[in-house]
Amino acid sequence: MQPDNDPATLVRRLTELREEHRDLDVAITKLACDPACNQMQLSRLKKRKLKLKDMIAYFENKLIPDLDA
Numbered sequence: 864m865q866p867d868n869d870p871a872t873l874v875r876r877l878t879e880l881r882e883e884h885r886d887l888d889v890a891i892t893k894l895a896c897d898p899a900c901n902q903m904q905l906s907r908l909k910k911r912k913l914k915l916k917d918m919i920a921y922f923e924n925k926l927i928p929d930l931d932a
Contacts, residue, residue, distance in 0.1 A: 870926060877922045880915055887912045 891908050894900045 868925065873922050873926050877919060877926070880919045880922065884912060884915045884919065887915065 887908055891905065891912065894905050894908065
């Protein structure tokens, strides 16, 4: 089995991604409440959060066995 497909590795990576996603959510919420916030920074954080969401979905799908095999 390739290390990339090792379930333990995938779960560990998924946990890291979810934690970073939660942290970004908190940071975005705090920044959005600040009327003097940097809109460019807020936009970057939101894009990063969306990318993390896609990566989380990718790793979740890798953990689901292929039923067509």
